[in-house]
Amino acid sequence: MVIAAWPIDGLTALARLRGKRIVKGWVRAMLRKRLIVLLVAVVAVFAGIAWYDGGQEEQRLITQPVEIPESYS
DSSP, X not given: OOTTHHHHHHHHHXXXXXXXXXXXXXXXXXXXXXXXXXXXHHHHHHHHHHHHHHTSSOOOXXXXXXXXXXXXX
């Protein structure tokens, strides 16, 4: 029985490593999701500010004459 102890220990260590990889992958996926949500929120805030601020200025007509070169007429 003592002879078979090292393979069992190796399998236990391998299972622990796989578990850590799964946990690391899960943590990375959660961080990625949070980052995407944060980026979407930031873009939404900037778009909202631009939309609100864009309608604040009055529109004005351009009343200055523009010279057109003779070659275009």
